[in-house]
Amino acid sequence: MWDRISNKLLVLGGLLLLGLLFQGSVQAFPEYTSRENAIRLADVLDKGFFRGSRITSVFVKNRGEDEYYLQAILDDGSSRLWTLDSIYDWSKNDDLILSGNRALIFPVAGSTEFDILYKNDFYRMVLQATAYLKIFGPHDPMEGKNIQMAIRKFRIIDFGEEGSYSTDEMGHRYRFVLELENGIREFLTYYDAYRLFQTGAFINPSEGEVVHRRPYQVRELAEVDRHLEDELHNIWSFGVEVIFDRPVELLSEQFGYQIVEQNLRDPETGKRRNQFFVNVIFPNTIKNRDVPGFRNLDYLSYVEIVTDVEHQMRVMLRAQVNPEALELPPFVEVTDRNSVIIHFFSVTDQSIARRKDFMQSRSPMTMAGSLISPDGPQSPFELEYLKAVELIRSAQRQPDTHLKVETYLGAIEALRKSSMQAENDAQITQALKQRDVLLKVLPEMIISNSQMSILALQQSGQQVTEENRKQLQLQLNFARKHAVTDEQLQKIESLLNILK
Numbered sequence: 001m002w003d004r005i006s007n008k009l010l011v012l013g014g015l016l017l018l019g020l021l022f023q024g025s026v027q028a029f030p031e032y033t034s035r036e037n038a039i040r041l042a043d044v045l046d047k048g049f050f051r052g053s054r055i056t057s058v059f060v061k062n063r064g065e066d067e068y069y070l071q072a073i074l075d076d077g078s079s080r081l082w083t084l085d086s087i088y089d090w091s092k093n094d095d096l097i098l099s100g101n102r103a104l105i106f107p108v109a110g111s112t113e114f115d116i117l118y119k120n121d122f123y124r125m126v127l128q129a130t131a132y133l134k135i136f137g138p139h140d141p142m143e144g145k146n147i148q149m150a151i152r153k154f155r156i157i158d159f160g161e162e163g164s165y166s167t168d169e170m171g172h173r174y175r176f177v178l179e180l181e182n183g184i185r186e187f188l189t190y191y192d193a194y195r196l197f198q199t200g201a202f203i204n205p206s207e208g209e210v211v212h213r214r215p216y217q218v219r220e221l222a223e224v225d226r227h228l229e230d231e232l233h234n235i236w237s238f239g240v241e242v243i244f245d246r247p248v249e250l251l252s253e254q255f256g257y258q259i260v261e262q263n264l265r266d267p268e269t270g271k272r273r274n275q276f277f278v279n280v281i282f283p284n285t286i287k288n289r290d291v292p293g294f295r296n297l298d299y300l301s302y303v304e305i306v307t308d309v310e311h312q313m314r315v316m317l318r319a320q321v322n323p324e325a326l327e328l329p330p331f332v333e334v335t336d337r338n339s340v341i342i343h344f345f346s347v348t349d350q351s352i353a354r355r356k357d358f359m360q361s362r363s364p365m366t367m368a369g370s371l372i373s374p375d376g377p378q379s380p381f382e383l384e385y386l387k388a389v390e391l392i393r394s395a396q397r398q399p400d401t402h403l404k405v406e407t408y409l410g411a412i413e414a415l416r417k418s419s420m421q422a423e424n425d426a427q428i429t430q431a432l433k434q435r436d437v438l439l440k441v442l443p444e445m446i447i448s449n450s451q452m453s454i455l456a457l458q459q460s461g462q463q464v465t466e467e468n469r470k471q472l473q474l475q476l477n478f479a480r481k482h483a484v485t486d487e488q489l490q491k492i493e494s495l496l497n498i499l500k
Helices: 002-027 035-045 084-091 119-128 190-199 380-397 401-420 425-460 466-482 486-498
Strands: 053-064 067-074 079-082 102-105 115-118 131-135 146-156 174-180 185-189 216-230 235-244 256-265 272-283 294-297 300-307 314-321 331-334 339-344
Touching (some): 035 102, 102 190, 119 401, 216 300, 235 294, 380 425, 401 425, 425 466
Antiparallel strands (some): 053 067, 102 115, 216 235, 235 339, 294 300
16 A cells, blocks of 8 residues: 555655656746857856956857857856856846946846846836836736826836835846826836836826826716617617716726626525636726625626726726626726716627836935035036035025925925936935925925914915916816825815915
8 A cells, every 4th residue: 555655655756856857848948149149148147247247358169050048257256157058047136246336237038138228227217207108918908008197206116125025927127116196106127117118108198188196986886778880780789887976087998897707605595606707907096985886787686886906097897797698798888977987789709917006115215325426516417416515405495485485395396306307226225315305295294284374374364476386286286186184185175275
């Protein structure tokens, strides 16, 4: 008996090992590359850094026809033989750093062809942009759809803060955080930055283009009665009207849908069984209160609005359905009365695989070293950064709250200009860090200044001059963009209404 058990264990172990070897062979990155690619890569790696040691020279070597790899000489005198799979792995973390504030990118999975992310160019693009063109990627039910969202701020994840060594599913370390005005936070790797730079995802929309700044809020659901849609083909339709807090500026094609199959407990029988659900996906939308649904609606059951827990600022109109009754997808109609109508006919199946968003809390950043050269400010960055520091100091000494706010706003503009002139990660990190400190305190300060200014005028019986009105409105609009609580937003809206 023990012999039989041992034989079974050996067979099982062999199968597992074979499976692992097969999986590894499928996913393995090539060790060698072409001669031309190796020569180009050697030139890129030269004068960079490998695990803290400077790369003094790189040579191309081969072991056969069109199987080339590299030999690197480091400043400590050591010589290293580097295959392409090792270089690929090192490029995903900080074992291998290029000179000139660049990053090595392998844009095609499983290919040794590479490209370069010029980080300074990327920083300038994102810092000049006012909007982010979000294109939903693979394994997302919204794949291929896009939406323009206003940028709140961009920053670099500082090494040492919590989550600074987190990676995506391919092992690429997260480097940047892009915060949008609607509350979404996008965590980006160097590969993400390269891809977004190549596709021009950071933009300045022209006047009149729709840019989403805050999420829509679902208020209630209403039934749309069954009616004959196509008399010739005997097609009937019915629907659900989703009512929002304000007019919806999304387009019909910006909504998504999917059919999912789940093994759940039947609410009526208590037994587990496979059940099908149709999900109509609303981007840039939240549900912050209870919204009653419907127990039955034609061939749909348990119709309700649910929060999409796997994606930020998304909700779904969810309903249990018999997939055999469906042949056509639902149609989304955006109305002119603060609502969207989902017309149901039939639907088709789609993939239900979904990528989870990376979410990580921030912690205070640390900064080492001086940003100003010993001989005094000379570079464009140093001049603008020093100007910002002087404005901050001036504001701190300013007793007049209104002038204090205006000076702080000037400091933020100087920090923006300095970040545009940054030459390395340390400079841009510190400039953005100082900006974030001001953005944290300014909304409350602006609210207080506006309240005091309006109260003083009311008590004296004076009217607000047009110049003062415009100044206060500009300040309040700035505060609205960077407010962090609902209470602040309510106060800002109230003050803006007074100033109309």
